[in-house]
Amino acid sequence: MDLTLSPAEEEFRDTLRAWIAENHPGREPEGDEASFQFRRDWQRKLNERGWAGLTWPTEYGGAGATQIEQAILFEEFARSRAPQMANVLGLTMGGPTVIAHGTDAQKERFLAPILSAEEMWCQGFSEPESGSDLASLKTRAVLQGDEYVVTGQKVWTTFAHRSKWCMLLARTNQDAPKHRGLTYFLMDMEQPGVEVRPLVQITGEAEFNELFIEDARIPVENVVGGVDNGWRVAITTLMHERAGLAFALQARVQVALSELADELKGTTDPVIRQRFAQIAIEANVLRLLAYRGLTTAMKSGEPGPEGSLGKWMWADINQALTTLAMDVKGPSAQLVDDKWTYRFLRARANSIEGGTTEILKNIVAERVLGLPRG
């Protein structure tokens, strides 16, 4: 057991820290458009340094770094309050999926513009009738000549209004069992059959969209990982998303925790002290689960159950943290502030997005503990 960084990892951290100090773009501007440009510039700067696709193989424009170096990057970003990169879904899901399952031609076509944030990506998985039961989705893709014609509706499509490409899961086989009739497509968003409507959420912002698809066209060469094999392709992507995400999320919790600590400094209320300490302790547990997940992933090449545990635990912690922040505000909690109100409301989605806590518990119960399916 050794929880220290190797000399090479320490060197990477120091280089990264110094680079961020020199290149930090400052506070993110308000407003959707300004914030998007800001994050895109930041990503381009990182990409010039080879760090946008840190863990991607060097042949595809990445740095070929280890998962630990990726974790170090997340921690240093959080520490320095650096902005997020613009093309987060392309970088964490789309690109890795193409690298793992794509053809050489797809790698040639799609990967570089993801890294440079030239082409933004969104994910078309969930549908109004298919949330947790994702495999029941109804969007249809029918082969006509050398292209698929797609009709259906998607929801919770983050960044859809800015995206060039959509990772689309659609049904290509009506007769197969539900998990075996899906195909993973890369759909061009810039075409008449695709309409994007913003979906306003409880925070008042429209971070997500609805996607109305009618007779949209996708050429056959944009199938990823084989026809009717989309479930397997999507699942590996989701597992990788959760494993890497656990680290990024825990790093953000540490930042929020230190902000809350600043506000609570010196409080003598034992109830508040106990609640704060419990959240701080659980944040440490989350961080350590993420480290253990890295050890598992690096030894076996596959993300372990820690990814599901981490995402579940993170949702609980972030909800508890933002609730505590509201509880100590007194009567001013009735008013919208510029920090905690948004976070408190936004945190409600944490146990729903990217796999509900109930689904994550099912995964742990069935795949880790081997309990029978209900």
Add this chain to the structure above:
Amino acid sequence: MNFDLTEDQREIKRTARDFLAARYPPETIRAIALDGRPDPHWDAIVELGWPDVAELGIVELAVVAEELGYSLAPSPLPAHWAAKLLHPELGGRGTVAQSDEGSDGDPETSSTTVSDGALTGVKIAVPNADVADTLIVTAEGGRHFAVAASDVTVEPARALDATRLLFTVRLDGAPGYELSGDFGHAWHAIAVMAAAESVGVAARVTQTTVDYAKERKQFGRAIGSYQAVSHACAQMFLESEGARSVTYWAAWALDHDPDTAYMAANCANAYASDAAVNVARSALQVHGGIGFTWEHDLHLFFKRAEANAHAYGDARWHREQVAAALL
């Protein structure tokens, strides 16, 4: 960065698992717990080298402590460890007398008085005092003394966890040899040993409960196929694994990272204490009526979890230490 045990540590774990399973089957544990007989396997444990804390790192101690919890072994080893950690020169067998009668739960304050090197006070819940040659006694002003067992009165107490024999120790002007130094590292290590035992309890109870949920059928189905039960099991797994992660971090930090070690130890004890209690409570619910019987072993684990959570500072106290460091 590697969160796995080393090959040597895994070997210790395997040895401990096998040794304890062979020596402490449920019948033996019950005989010791119910008849109040002392642990018969001390000599074999000495042969394994486990009492010698100086030869083992804190991680290695935690590995053995976890297995003690897993097996529910009624061994006086943790009490002896605690004494050796506080007083490395200790000869013979030891235990620690920390909690004063009427204590409010702060392990750092003591009402035991000292006058000309003689100690007076009543210590409760002293583990395995019947087999100790020396007691490490805390007293007013944060002072620590080694006291010969022959100079105090040792009375058996009714322990919630009958697998760990507890005693009331009366000191009436007992001569003490004052220990010097900084006891912080030792106390935090002791808290981590208690956490590691709780991890073992939580892991064992989670495992047996999952097994039961697969076997037990109601309404024609395994109860583990109902989400009300399977999600409870998933929660048990989350807390067990979380407790293990934070406990080994703390053990490692005590050996290698003094800057974070005390904070880590407080986190470990608070989280693991709660985890073991939560897991055992949930296990009782999943087992239904059978788990409430004296005949079933579950209550022994339940009681170990609860009692252990109150030794060497409870979760509330350790949480306050975390709050004090951060706020």
